[in-house]
Amino acid sequence: MMIPKAEPQKIPFQVFEKSIPNEGKWELIDGELLFSDEEMRKVILMLVGQIGLKKLIDILPHESRDELKRLLMDES
Amino acid sequence: MSQRDSAFVHLLTELTHYAKVNQSGTVMPRTLVYVEKKEVAVIPDIVFVKRARSGIIQKNRICGVPDLVVEIVSNPSHRDKLLGKKKETYARCEVPEYWVADPVEKAIRKYVLNEGAYQEMEKSRLFPDLQVLQER
Numbered sequence: 001m002m003i004p005k006a007e008p009q010k011i012p013f014q015v016f017e018k019s020i021p022n023e024g025k026w027e028l029i030d031g032e033l034l035f036s037d038e039e040m041r042k043v044i045l046m047l048v049g050q051i052g053l054k055k056l057i058d059i060l061p062h063e064s065r066d067e068l069k070r071l072l073m074d075e076s
Numbered sequence: 077m078s079q080r081d082s083a084f085v086h087l088l089t090e091l092t093h094y095a096k097v098n099q100s101g102t103v104m105p106r107t108l109v110y111v112e113k114k115e116v117a118v119i120p121d122i123v124f125v126k127r128a129r130s131g132i133i134q135k136n137r138i139c140g141v142p143d144l145v146v147e148i149v150s151n152p153s154h155r156d157k158l159l160g161k162k163k164e165t166y167a168r169c170e171v172p173e174y175w176v177a178d179p180v181e182k183a184i185r186k187y188v189l190n191e192g193a194y195q196e197m198e199k200s201r202l203f204p205d206l207q208v209l210q211e212r
Contacts (some may be wrong), residue, residue: 027117034157036153
């Protein structure tokens with residue numbers, strides 16, 4: 001499992017192999033991706049791990065960033 | 077080649093040959109199927125569209141409901157998905173036939189739509205004489 005850090009990381013092949021969701025197919029049913037919760041978790045961690053948390057914050061729209069900040073504050 | 081890939085190649089070859097000989101329609105591998113009114117976008121392993129309905133085949137997708145969808149099982153959790161959410165979705169989209177091929181069990185479950193629900197049948201209505209043997 002990939003643990004996202006502030007900076008981008010390389011994806012080890014074993015992680016890549018285990019993180020490909022739904023047989024590599026991105027399918028949509030009723031507005032929802034046909035990934036199980038576990039598949040979703042793995043693919044998101046892999047993608048965020050690859051770009052790093054800094055980049056994730058950078059690409060989030062301002063509104064989402066504020067929301068994320070609020071959620072993190074609530075949690076702590 | 078994995079059992080799944082062998083089953084895929086075998087089924088694709090047999091269905092394509094049958095459809096060609098009988099001039100019944102088009103068999104396509106891993107093509108995006110978009111059913112707008114049901115908000116569904118899926119990529120089945122194999123689809124078949126009858127000749128009379130070939131207008132739904134577009135350049136890089138099928139815009140509408142195919143006549144047959146074939147999915148191939150790759151592992152137990154994938155089988156659950158194919159026999160659960162996907163089967164329910166294909167029934168809701170009114171796909172007339174849905175096959176689930178299981179290379180491990182060496183079997184193909186053939187479901188035919190009957191009054192909105194799938195009924196397992198021994199013979200396909202679209203490919204009645206086709207003898208599909210799983211690769212061993």
